[in-house]
Amino acid sequence: MAILEELLTILAAVGMSWARMTVALIVSIIFSLCVGIPAAVNRVVEKIVIPALDILQSIPILSFFPIALYVFIIIHPVIGPELAAIFLIFTSQAWNIAFGVYKSVRLIPPELLEASNALDLGLWRRLSSLYIPAAFPGIASNLPPSWANGLYFLVACEIITIGEAEWSLFGIGTLSTSYIMAGRVIEFIASLVVVVAAVILTNLLVFIPVMRLSERYKFEERAAEIPRVWIERVSGWLSRMARRISFSLSPRITLFELRIPSGAPRILLITALAVVVTLLGHSISGRVSAGVTLAWAQDIVEAFQRLGVVDPLVMIGFSLARVSAAVAFALLWTLPVAILIYEKGMLEKILIPLFQIIASFPATLILPLIAKAVVDLGLPLELGALLMILLGTQWYLLFFLLDGLRGIPYEEEEVCKALAMTRLQKLRHLYLPRMLPSLIMGLIVCFGGGWNTLVIAERAILGEFTWDLGSPGIGRMLSIAVDEGDLALLIAATIWMAGFIVLLNRLLWRRLYEKAVKMVGVA
Amino acid sequence: MNGPSIKEPILELRNIVFGYRLRKGENIRIFDDLSLDVKYAEFIGIAGPSGCGKSTLIRIMAGLIKPEKGEVLFRGKPLKKPTPRIGIMFQSPALFPWYTVLENVMLALIHEKDLSENDKIERARVFLDMVGLTAFESAYPAELSGGMKARVALARALVSQPDLLLMDEPFSNLDPLTAISLRREVESLWLNQSMPPSSVVMVSHDIEELVELCDRIIVLTKRPAKIAGVVEVDLDRPRQRRSPEFYKYVDEIYTLLS
Structure with a gap:
């Protein structure tokens, strides 16, 4: 009976977490429609919305969470944490859906727009009979990756400690962490199994049917193939998911259609955003006076002064080294594996579904396990951090590389064969050039995931137990600020980190990507 | 006839059997015991209904595809894999x-x-x-x-x-004027004995193009492809497309195809 009870608890926890994610997903869809359609229809809106979305998806969500939490708790102390959790999940699900809506609506053939003009459809009719149906495929295909993203962050936002105050929401993240901390391995494994099963079921029962339904809303003639056998289905959505992630996270849209902000304005925008969010929180709470607002601004300025310039740079340096090491390691194994899978069709059938199931699994769930194992076994803490970051990033890279390889036109393969190239020659003349853009894109996404994981990997409070690297790190700084309830410091550190990431994206990654696309001559 | 008259084969296909297996387990026979020769200094054309396996045949000649049964001999030796001595031009420039x-x-x-x-x-x-x-x-x-x-x-x-140049519908994606000048170039290259290639095999669905360039045109039947007939074109080069003799050959090939 105890087993059954435990299982019921796990199921209830998964149910609660799923409910949170569903609410967040619905909000994401509404948000995406409200933002994506105007952006696709109106040039002015487009110029504001698209770069803003691009920034929003490139900053580490986890670091903004305590700020959001603070705001929501001011709104309502009881349901505040719940709202904050939903908000965080929303921020991890919304951007790619919004991009999807924007893209789909942009794809509406001009004739259809002209027809609706000729019919003189009103705003509501236009929305209900043209824009929303047109946006449907863009939403549908982004559901699985959004769900996976949400799941990743869900675990992190169910338990929150700010200073003395601690909130823990009932859900699978809280439950599995408590299992691990109590050393209840069997229950922990059971909860993992239930999560995997729930992910697969959700996709089979909800997302795949929705995606199938959305096929008929597409403007392209050729419908995408949705496989039939269930394992193929799973692998199908997963590969689709990987592709979608690759698309939604790719800065292509902004790269080629718009180029507004350079590094500096972006940081300003982020700073402004952070300030607006905090001010908004205050004004909503109804306790704001000009004096309080000013005091806040002063707090943040003072926090920046406390941080100085050298310390944050050192922390970022350490963090960058960690993420780079993890990414380098990921590259080391994914590159040969991707090529092997591409060349051997049989391997693909076995390994890809397997990898995709593992990849769909929220790595954040296993982080407590790694933390505990590393400490118990007395392994170097840095190794634990490396492993955590690796778990959060490596799959992206593998799927991106595979995507690049799969894009190789058959004729080019045939030329290599006709020229009797050796494998090494083929690697040099065909694989590497063809992979280059998706390799860089994969690295961008990989680094993005790495920065996000950093917020947990460098320091995390897991129940009674504190995982702490001890050495400098910007993620650790964030965690400490949260722990001490020092929101001004948190905002300052977040701006440092987000600013650096945006700068890195702008100055290094995008340039590299553009260069690669230009050099290779393929997008 | 043009070129050196060493009339021995540069490439021999011996009893080629080849098929594709569909997912349902059904086998599609493309070649069932097909044999043909390409001689030194010869310009050969291959015609046939679409889907009869012309492109597959070119790939077998290049060593890109291995036949299930039968032998491909290049200069008297079995062709195991592609070699620089055989050049190939695909339908797309690739x-x-x-x-x-x-x-x-x-x-x-x-x-x-x-x-x-x-x-x-x-x-x-x-x-x-x-x-x-x-x-x-x-x-x-x-x-x-x-x-x-x-x-x-x-x-x-x-x-x-290379001694042998294989071409798979090389001019089909080009505009007519470009195709004309490129055909001229291929022909003059082949005629120039100091330059490669010695022999050319060209697959095309453009019958007039084949008659314009080829010494010998092998017409295939539909799947499994057999040789429906071989047409030897005996006209002076450069060939005039508007002449009645030219059309006699074109008609002969169309008759074999239908």
């Missing part, structure tokens, strides 16, 4: 977009260990000059027109100085 025109052509010299980098550049330039693209050697494929890309593909197929 140039590497990240390499310049010159680099694309040099790629075909990848196995020439004896040549220095400079020798390779020299050799590639000779062939680019031959197809009239000297001025474009540092251009990238994306900057070229369809006809120019086809010329690069031709230079790449010939730079290893």
